[in-house]
Amino acid sequence: xxxAASTELICFALLGSVVIFGSLGVVLLSxxxxxxxxxxxxFMAVAGLYLLLNASFVAAAQVLVYVGAxxxxxxxxxxxVNKKEDLIPIKGxxxxxxxSGGICAGLLALLIRVxxxxxxxxxxxxxxxxxxxxxxxxxxxxxxxxxxxLASILLLMAMIGAIxxxxxxxxxxxxxxxxxxxxxxxxxxxxxxxxxxxxx
Amino acid sequence: xxxxSLGPVPLQAYLVLASLLFCIGVWGLINSRNAVRxxxxxxxxxxxxxxxxxxxxxxxxxxLIRGQVFAVFVITVAAAEAAVGLAILLSLYRxxxxxxMESFNLLRW
Numbered sequence: 001x002x003x004a005a006s007t008e009l010i011c012f013a014l015l016g017s018v019v020i021f022g023s024l025g026v027v028l029l030s031x032x033x034x035x036x037x038x039x040x041x042x043f044m045a046v047a048g049l050y051l052l053l054n055a056s057f058v059a060a061a062q063v064l065v066y067v068g069a070x071x072x073x074x075x076x077x078x079x080x081v082n083k084k085e086d087l088i089p090i091k092g093x094x095x096x097x098x099x100s101g102g103i104c105a106g107l108l109a110l111l112i113r114v115x116x117x118x119x120x121x122x123x124x125x126x127x128x129x130x131x132x133x134x135x136x137x138x139x140x141x142x143x144x145x146x147x148x149x150l151a152s153i154l155l156l157m158a159m160i161g162a163i164x165x166x167x168x169x170x171x172x173x174x175x176x177x178x179x180x181x182x183x184x185x186x187x188x189x190x191x192x193x194x195x196x197x198x199x200x
Numbered sequence: 201x202x203x204x205s206l207g208p209v210p211l212q213a214y215l216v217l218a219s220l221l222f223c224i225g226v227w228g229l230i231n232s233r234n235a236v237r238x239x240x241x242x243x244x245x246x247x248x249x250x251x252x253x254x255x256x257x258x259x260x261x262x263x264l265i266r267g268q269v270f271a272v273f274v275i276t277v278a279a280a281e282a283a284v285g286l287a288i289l290l291s292l293y294r295x296x297x298x299x300x301m302e303s304f305n306l307l308r309w
Binding site: 001004005006008009012016019020023024026027032035036039042043046049050052053054055057058061062065066069070073074076077078080081083085087088090096097100101104105107108111112115116120121122123124125126127128132135136139140144147151154155157158159161162163165166 | 207208209211212213214215216217219220221222223224225226227228230231232233234236237239240241243244247250251254255257258259260261262263264265266268269271272273275276277278279280281282283284286287288289290291293297298299300302303
């Protein structure tokens with residue numbers, strides 16, 4: 001085995017173990033801040049796997065979008081809603097966890113069996129490697145033009161929707177003059193939708 | 201070595217890794233009681249799908265790399281989903297003053 005091949009093998013083993021143990025930590029750790037930072041590590045390791053798969057553009061996009069945007073957004077959300085609360089114990093929680101763990105293990109066994117036993121038509125065409133970015137650009141502006149434009153509309157909708165959903169409640173009247181302000185139409189004052197039965 | 205022209209790591213290794221990541225994400229999605237952790241599990245599952253797409257794109261479709269284009273779209277949708285999901289979470293927290301998934305049972309029969 002050449003040096004390049006063994007390096008690739010070592011990189012795959014390292015990144016794969018980071019992905020698996022990091023995601024286990026994301027799911028299992030009790031402190032959610034640790035989970036969020038581990039999630040960033042998992043995203044970085046997945047970007048490394050993309051580099052191993054000859055996809056430098058998508059690796060860069062993964063780092064920019066996931067680590068730079070999604071993970072930071074999740075950290076912000078944690079800091080905004082981070083209230084120490086004692087969760088109400090639920091009957092049969094352990095049985096539920098074991099049962100869902102069994103179902104997930106079954107799903108995993110099924111998936112791995114499919115992965116290994118399917119006769120993939122290997123080897124495929126030789127990867128184009130560094131040309132990949134150019135090829136992605138060609139795809140985006142020829143045969144994937146419609147999804148590309150739809151993605152921009154989707155992002156605009158998501159942006160406006162997130163602003164409308166998450167913005168603070170506005171006052172129905174101007175503080176200085178007392179005149180009614182039409183912003184009150186957009187969002188009502190902060191009254192709970194239901195009376196919270198668990199707190200009373 | 202199953203595919204010596206592409207290096208020492210076979211396609212199946214990537215697929216098994218993605219399956220493991222997906223199943224961990226499913227388990228976390230079912231069992232998390234913190235709503236933020238549910239969103240994180242969804243991100244894990246989307247990443248597992250992306251690893252699958254990239255592996256197939258590199259091993260079976262090296263000329264056209266359609267898998268990479270799909271992965272870019274999945275990343276876009278995941279970003280939009282995260283933004284809207286966290287906004288919903290914030291307004292939910294403002295109304296119910298908790299992020300416990302077990303207390304969000306308004307639509308349960």
